[in-house]
Amino acid sequence: MSTSLRTFFFSATLGVALAAGAWLAGPLPGLAEAPAAKAKAKAEGEAADKRGPAAQPADxxxxxxxxxxxxxxxxxxxxxxxxxxxxxxxxxxxxxxxxxxxxxxxxxxxxxxxxxxxxxxxxxxxxxxxxxxxxxxxxxxxxxxxxxxxxxxxxxxxxxxxxxxxxxxxxxxxxxxxxxxxxxxxxxxxxxxxxxxxxxxxxxxxxxxxxxxxxxxxxxxxxxxxxxxxxxxxxxxxxxxxxxxxxxxxxxxxxLLRASRYALLPLALALVLPSLAAAHLELRDGPTGPLDMLAEVEQFARTDYLVHLASGRGSDRRIDQALARYTGLDPEIIARNRGRVSTRMFTRAYEKQKDRVLSRYDAAVSAAVPRRSGMHFDAILDGAxxxxxxxxxxxxxxxxxxxxxxxxxxxxxxxxxxxxxxxxxxxxxxxxxxxxxxxxxxxxxxxxxxxxxxxxxxxxxxxxxxxxxxxxxxxxxxxxxxxxxxxxxxxxxxxxxxxxxxxxxxxxxxxxxxxxx
CATH class of the missing domain: 3.40.50.1820 (Alpha/Beta hydrolase fold, catalytic domain)
Structure with a gap:
């Protein structure tokens, strides 16, 4: 790898770790940038806007x-x-x-x-x-x-x-x-x-x-x-x-991707369940383990689970036990949340004891993120x-x-x-x-x-x-x-x-x- 690419790659990787998932689009600012430097950068950016478009590079x-x-x-x-x-x-x-x-x-x-x-x-x-x-x-x-x-x-x-x-x-x-x-x-x-x-x-x-x-x-x-x-x-x-x-x-x-807390939440929770189950299977059995159970999970998600969620009822022992088997989560956590296993709950609870958070972009991959750090780092997205x-x-x-x-x-x-x-x-x-x-x-x-x-x-x-x-x-x-x-x-x-x-x-x-x- 050339020296320029090695240097740029190191800087970009460090930037993601420190900026907690901020996107990279150019040189990194100093790690302890002074307010005066920030003000200068802002002024330069505003001046650039006023200058209008730069000449386009040749094809x-x-x-x-x-x-x-x-x-x-x-x-x-x-x-x-x-x-x-x-x-x-x-x-x-x-x-x-x-x-x-x-x-x-x-x-x-x-x-x-x-x-x-x-x-x-x-x-x-x-x-x-x-x-x-x-x-x-x-x-x-x-x-x-x-x-x-x-x-x-x-x-x-x-x-x-x-x-x-x-x-x-x-x-x-x-x-x-x-x-x-x-x-x-x-x-x-x-x-x-x-x-x-x-x-x-x-x-x-x-x-x-x-x-x-x-x-x-x-x-x-x-x-x-x-x-x-x-x-x-x-x-x-x-x-x-x-x-x-x-x-x-x-x-x-x-x-279905940004469902409200009420209207479409039951359907959204039901339809993400097979992906949670797939992540659990891979984390438990490895990347080549069998996924045969997913057909059962898909059927459960569209029937018993969706009916339970739509009913608005509290914890149901049969539903909670099935969810625990499919997701690998503690049944007590599931019961406390009335059988509502959200993406956020799953990614944060699955490896909580290790201070690791699963990626939303590939839940079979996790990253070590301290719980109180305030970081919003995704191992897959920010890594890419x-x-x-x-x-x-x-x-x-x-x-x-x-x-x-x-x-x-x-x-x-x-x-x-x-x-x-x-x-x-x-x-x-x-x-x-x-x-x-x-x-x-x-x-x-x-x-x-x-x-x-x-x-x-x-x-x-x-x-x-x-x-x-x-x-x-x-x-x-x-x-x-x-x-x-x-x-x-x-x-x-x-x-x-x-x-x-x-x-x-x-x-x-x-x-x-x-x-x-």
């Missing part, structure tokens, strides 16, 4: 080859920005993206646009940890990168069966509003605003690249799954064909950010030839806090993508949809997506939705075996969709 086009077994795959990489225009033709934003196109391929080859979630996450998670031609290798459990941190040819890249365009929405990655200010960025912070901007990006890219007739797919992770569904519906309504969408750990309906931020920064400059002094905003937490999730009478005030998914499948019944989840993901539990898909009314002639579940959590691809299986399933999915009449 970088490079040629590479990828080793896949005994063969090699030649491809062209383009790291660049595309300008988005407002209603009067004025430039409103510069959207950074990296495109990989196979050498010598024609326009009939599929092209896939890839988005991460957040909102506020750049695409480097999927880019250099899952799908791209270069990858940072993580340990088998996905909890940390292999040492020394480096990029290698990705044996599980999707490039053999589709060209790839990784997109960073405004205020993530190297994408910025044209105004060069926080106020300018906020013009893109909303479900509809974001979908409109990203649809404009897709249209513009396809037009300029001469790929409007290529079979087009969308991939989105987490909130990016919601984004991909909204994009599919919006693009189809605008006359741009979409052949398929791969939704990785998607946030399909925030009503501390590795992928410096890795992509160096990759963009040294391998892709894209030169900029902007910080790469892998996870901009300011975005989600200012996001306009919108309201709708059909969504009970929560953002979602269910109506849009059904609308897109109605516009194009041949639209392929593959949903991928990790068993031990407590952020977007797999049982929630399964429940939601089961509620859909049939659409005559529509292609059935596929749902796959893998070992691992929200970013199941951090585990190399699951990354490999995801790629295999995606390849089969693309082949089936493209072969359909």
């Amino acid at each position: 970088a086009v490079t040629r590479h080859s990828l080793g896949l077994g005994e063969s090699r795959l030649a491809y062209v990489a383009t790291a660049a920005t595309l300008p988005l225009a407002g209603s009067k033709g004025e430039v409103t934003a510069h959207v950074f993206h990296v495109a990989y196109v196979l050498e010598g391929a024609d326009a009939r080859r599929p092209i896939t646009f890839v988005f991460n979630g957040g909102p506020g996450a750049a695409s480097a998670f999927l880019h250099i940890a899952a799908m791209g031609p270069r990858v940072v290798e993580f340990r088998p459990d996905g909890a940390a990168a292999e040492e020394p941190v480096s990029l290698a040819d990705n044996p599980d890249t999707w490039l053999p069966f589709t060209d790839l365009v990784f997109v960073d929405p405004v205020a993530t990655g190297y994408s910025r509003s044209a105004a060069g200010s926080e106020e300018g960025d906020r013009a893109f912070f909303g479900v509809d605003k974001d979908a409109e901007a990203m649809a404009d990006f897709v249209r513009l890219y396809l037009t300029r690249a001469g790929r409007m007739l290529s079979p087009m797919f969308l991939v989105g992770e987490s909130y990016g799954g919601l984004r991909a569904v909204h994009l599919a519906d919006r693009l189809l309504a605008g006359g741009i064909g979409v052949r398929g969408a791969v939704l990785i750990s998607p946030a399909l309906d925030f009503a 950010v501390s590795v992928l931020t410096p890795a992509f920064t160096q990759y963009a400059r040294q391998e892709l030839g894209y030169h900029t002094d902007l910080p790469y905003l892998l996870l901009n937490r300011e975005v989600s806090g200012r996001w306009d999730y919108g309201t709708s009478s059909t969504r009970q005030g929560y953002a979602g993508a269910l109506d849009e998914l059904q609308s897109a499948r109605t516009r194009n019944p041949a639209l392929g949809v593959l949903i991928a989840h990790g068993y031990t993901d407590l952020v977007t539990p797999y049982a929630a997506s399964r429940f939601l898909v089961d509620q859909f009314a049939p659409i005559e002639g529509a292609r059935p939705i596929e749902l796959k579940v893998y070992r691992g959590g929200h970013m199941m691809y951090l585990r190399p075996p699951s990354r490999r299986l995801l790629t295999q399933d995606a390849r089969a999915f693309y082949g089936a969709v493209l072969a359909a009449p």
Whole structure:
């Protein structure tokens, strides 16, 4: 590993540990920064906002080859920005993206646009940890990168069966509003605003690249799954064909992910239970232990447990004993909470005696976090950010030839806090993508949809997506939705075996969709 990457990686890792999960997007301030220094930094930031946008770096086009077994795959990489225009033709934003196109391929080859979630996450998670031609290798459990941190040819890249365009929405990655200010960025912070901007990006890219007739797919992770569904519906309504969408750990309906303490809490608790059970099984039996019991847990969650929760009754000995067996928690703790096993309760109670907290992003992984420290550290999310931020920064400059002094905003937490999730009478005030998914499948019944989840993901539990898909009314002639579940959590691809299986399933999915009449 080069000296620059080793230094940057050490600084990023130290920053996560000290800042309790704060995202990293540039040089770390001093550990005991004086008030005067903070005031100076604030003044400089405000001055930068007033100066307006900086000049955009030149597009970088490079040629590479990828080793896949005994063969090699030649491809062209383009790291660049595309300008988005407002209603009067004025430039409103510069959207950074990296495109990989196979050498010598024609326009009939599929092209896939890839988005991460957040909102506020750049695409480097999927880019250099899952799908791209270069990858940072993580340990088998996905909890940390292999040492020394480096990029290698990705044996599980999707490039053999589709060209790839990784997109960073405004205020993530190297994408910025044209105004060069926080106020300018906020013009893109909303479900509809974001979908409109990203649809404009897709249209513009396809037009300029001469790929409007290529079979087009969308991939989105987490909130990016919601984004991909909204994009599919919006693009189809605008006359741009979409052949398929791969939704990785998607946030399909925030009503189930941010349930209130009363209205939807029983359903949310019931649907996260299988993921709690999966975490307990792996923590008890190891990462390759049997998961046969999950079918029983899924049935219990939708029947006896949901009825108990909906009744509002207190502790029930039979229910409490079943929950203790499924989750590994002390029956007394369960009884004190009236059989309501929340994600927060589970992650904090499971290894409480060890002063360890389970990750919400993969509950089979824990971190030593003192109970009274006030820290909000997640072993999986913050560990990934501390590795992928410096890795992509160096990759963009040294391998892709894209030169900029902007910080790469892998996870901009300011975005989600200012996001306009919108309201709708059909969504009970929560953002979602269910109506849009059904609308897109109605516009194009041949639209392929593959949903991928990790068993031990407590952020977007797999049982929630399964429940939601089961509620859909049939659409005559529509292609059935596929749902796959893998070992691992929200970013199941951090585990190399699951990354490999995801790629295999995606390849089969693309082949089936493209072969359909």
